[in-house]
Amino acid sequence: MPTATWDYEVFWKETISLLRKELSEQEFIMWFNNMHYLSSAEAEITLSVPSSFYKDQIIKRYLPHIEEKLAALSGNQIKISFKIVSTKVAKSGGKETNDGREKEPASATIPEKKTVHSHPKLNGEYSFDKFVIGENNSFAANAAFAIAKNPGTAYNPCLIYGGVGLGKTHLIQAIGNQAYNDFQNLNIAYVTAEEFTNEFIFSIKEKGMPRFKNKYRKVDILLIDDIHFLPGKVETQEELFHTFNALYEANKQMVFTCDRPVSELKTLSDRLRSRFERGLNVDLQPPNYETRMAILRQKIEGKKAEIPNEVIELICKNVTTNVRDLEKALTKLLAYADLVNKKITLEIAQRQLKDFFAQPLQRNITFDLIQRIVAEYFGLSSNELKSKKRTKAIALPRQIAMYIAREITEYSTTEVGLNFGGRDHTTVMHACQKIENELKTDATLEPTIQHLIRTIKEFKTNI
Ligand code: ADP
Numbered sequence: 001m002p003t004a005t006w007d008y009e010v011f012w013k014e015t016i017s018l019l020r021k022e023l024s025e026q027e028f029i030m031w032f033n034n035m036h037y038l039s040s041a042e043a044e045i046t047l048s049v050p051s052s053f054y055k056d057q058i059i060k061r062y063l064p065h066i067e068e069k070l071a072a073l074s075g076n077q078i079k080i081s082f083k084i085v086s087t088k089v090a091k092s093g094g095k096e097t098n099d100g101r102e103k104e105p106a107s108a109t110i111p112e113k114k115t116v117h118s119h120p121k122l123n124g125e126y127s128f129d130k131f132v133i134g135e136n137n138s139f140a141a142n143a144a145f146a147i148a149k150n151p152g153t154a155y156n157p158c159l160i161y162g163g164v165g166l167g168k169t170h171l172i173q174a175i176g177n178q179a180y181n182d183f184q185n186l187n188i189a190y191v192t193a194e195e196f197t198n199e200f201i202f203s204i205k206e207k208g209m210p211r212f213k214n215k216y217r218k219v220d221i222l223l224i225d226d227i228h229f230l231p232g233k234v235e236t237q238e239e240l241f242h243t244f245n246a247l248y249e250a251n252k253q254m255v256f257t258c259d260r261p262v263s264e265l266k267t268l269s270d271r272l273r274s275r276f277e278r279g280l281n282v283d284l285q286p287p288n289y290e291t292r293m294a295i296l297r298q299k300i301e302g303k304k305a306e307i308p309n310e311v312i313e314l315i316c317k318n319v320t321t322n323v324r325d326l327e328k329a330l331t332k333l334l335a336y337a338d339l340v341n342k343k344i345t346l347e348i349a350q351r352q353l354k355d356f357f358a359q360p361l362q363r364n365i366t367f368d369l370i371q372r373i374v375a376e377y378f379g380l381s382s383n384e385l386k387s388k389k390r391t392k393a394i395a396l397p398r399q400i401a402m403y404i405a406r407e408i409t410e411y412s413t414t415e416v417g418l419n420f421g422g423r424d425h426t427t428v429m430h431a432c433q434k435i436e437n438e439l440k441t442d443a444t445l446e447p448t449i450q451h452l453i454r455t456i457k458e459f460k461t462n463i
């Protein structure tokens with residue numbers, strides 16, 4: 001039997017160019033610049049996508065439409081299958097055809113050219129080409145890139161959320177850097193929510209409100225980092241609400257970052273919350289082992305010191321929390337090597353980083369710290385966590401705090417009980433059991449607990 005060779009690439013290219021005409025540029029860059037043709041088989045095309053999330057979204061949003069187009073062009077029912085290959089994001093602004101065949105290694109970086117012009121408020125190091133992507137962040141990174149290339153179109157506003165050290169500031173600033181570089185006439189403002197608040201208060205005191213309004217309501221791109229700082233600041237929220245509306249009406253791009261989903265921000269006005277939730281909300285998760293390796297390799301590039309692979313592996317196996325911790329471990333090692341003028345070996349790394357790796361289990365994570373962070377997260381006071389009150393609003397956060405104490409410290413259940421208002425150790429055991437059960441049924445609990453643990457550990461390492 002003769003073997004037929006199937007090559008549908010030409011139909012795929014045509015489909016893609018039709019889609020490009022139909023969709024907004026931002027939407028096209030976001031969903032199709034990272035999808036590449038890989039191969040054809042009988043009545044089948046295989047495409048690469050950067051993550052399973054992408055695959056699911058493409059299937060949901062575009063698959064029937066794509067298959068329809070392919071059928072019309074080829075006269076055949078062609079099935080699409082996907083292969084997950086972490087890939088580079090958007091080549092030179094999405095102007096090229098989407099026909100890349102190359103397979104990238106997992107967790108490649110975004111290959112935009114280094115930003116040449118630098119915005120006075122932005123760190124030039126926070127560029128897309130220095131941001132390593134993996135399954136944990138590919139959606140956020142691609143969304144950010146699409147926004148930078150076409151600000152103020154489809155994804156407005158955009159909220160990027162995730163725990164400490166996962167790349168929120170890097171991404172929001174990369175948007176600013178990229179847009180600043182590509183569109184010289186755009187007015188881009190980057191502030192942290194804390195700076196925004198302070199500037200607002202100062203403006204009221206100094207009668208500088210017209211200047212303040214003029215500054216923030218006239219920008220083309222407004223980037224506000226760490227909006228979890230806003231809860232409780234009623235007047236600042238009010239001002240931001242009006243700024244938001246003015247910019248939204250004028251189709252100006254807004255991007256915000258937050259350390260948790262906005263639905264979990266206590267004492268944020270409902271109307272502001274609903275504004276943040278409008279548009280696109282994307283999350284950043286902790287990187288997996290493979291991505292941590294790629295990040296660390298990228299961080300080492302260009303550094304004088306040679307670091308053997310086994311040392312990189314050692315760090316990536318032990319530092320699982322976030323990218324900032326990875327960087328800290330590396331900095332510590334490089335500083336030591338520099339100081340003693342020695343080559344870094346596995347033994348040296350093990351010795352030097354022993355404490356760093358052990359940190360989460362050290363006893364100096366205090367009950368006070370755990371209680372403070374958990375209480376603040378749930379809008380309670382530490383005293384309420386220790387009190388006898390048993391309402392659900394307090395009991396669950398208390399159980400979570402006890403569970404976390406057992407997870408990240410070596411305190412016994414008796415010690416935990418004593419420090420939670422003199423409770424018995426069986427109460428602590430019961431609390432931990434309850435949380436473990438809840439974790440099996442409530443999908444939202446795990447990210448919350450992980451976020452709290454990260455915050456506690458991060459706080460610890462900052463002291
Ligand atoms: P966050 O604002 O979420 O707390 P940052 O953006 O400050 O985190 O990131 C912490 C550090 O980790 C920064 O130095 C940043 O450049 C780096 N980083 C985070 N994610 C990545 C990534 N995917 N690739 C490369 N570096 C990263």
Ligand code: MG
Pocket residue numbers: 168169170225226
């Ligand atoms: Mg940050």
